[in-house]
């Protein structure tokens with residue numbers, strides 16, 4: 001991993017270069033980096049939101065100023081972009097715009113648009129280079145790296161491809177405009193990364209997350225770069241999700257049960273926060289995690305305004321449906337699920353845990 005400070009930003013943030021992916025953040029990051037990343041032409045795909053539109057226009061101008069021809073801009077917002085139909089339309093649009101193998105696709109959006117736009121770019125002419133600009137904390141702390149792209153077909157993420165972005169640009173101003181609940185939600189993934197990375201990561205998070213939560217631009221950018229950088233270090237060792245990368249599922253086995261049982265009225269991040277609290281308890285009981293480490297992380301989740309238990313009616317439904325939902329878990333093998341647990345912060349282990357044990361955990365945690 002190489003690190004450098006990029007000069008010329010009004011505020012300069014760490015720039016992290018790992019493998020092929022470049023992470024950058026801060027005022028002017030997109031404008032400064034775009035010309036060096038981009039080929040002679042580019043396309044922009046972005047959310048139809050005022051702040052994002054302004055950013056895309058600025059990026060367009062900066063690219064044009066650097067001699068990069070912008071072939072076109074296309075807008076899409078939310079889950080409806082994740083349909084195969086939208087991806088097909090986008091292929092047609094790319095062809096009509098004259099996109100070629102070397103055209104860089106800039107995608108500015110939340111998880112759904114990054115997934116679908118990334119998939120369209122990954123498959124057009126066997127793969128256009130992409131630059132991702134996340135507009136949600138969930139994407140900026142987690143989803144923007146990892147190389148997973150997808151569209152929905154009958155079920156979620158049924159078609160997709162692995163395609164690493166050439167760069168991820170974090171523009172804290174785009175994140176700071178999010179509504180409070182969506183904004184907070186993404187922090188759960190950063191807490192997860194801090195637990196997986198170790199004591200130092202927890203200390204870093206405890207120092208940076210509170211000002212980031214107050215929407216301090218610099219803290220937000222630092223937290224996003226740190227969180228993406230950590231995730232990238234895991235993904236780089238297991239790009240196709242064959243083993244190690246499964247540690248990133250910490251908090252997600254229980255989290256997915258809660259998310260589904262809530263009828264998706266809880267955000268992904270809220271469900272992960274609840275899942276983390278429960279799986280930390282399991283880590284204490286089954287993997288010897290010091291209780292003090294678990295309570296410290298739970299205190300952090302609370303401080304971030306994230307739930308650590310589901311609301312009563314969701315808990316009742318989750319308990320009633322836990323067994324059925326766990327049977328649907330993709331990581332299930334027979335009556336067990338491979339769950340990442342922590343022996344200590346920074347020391348995750350993959351354990352086969354029976355569905356019975358998981359149900360009992362939830363009963364004890366929320367009963």
Ligand SMILES: [Zn+2]
Nearest residue numbers: 189252268272
């Ligand atoms: Zn997640």
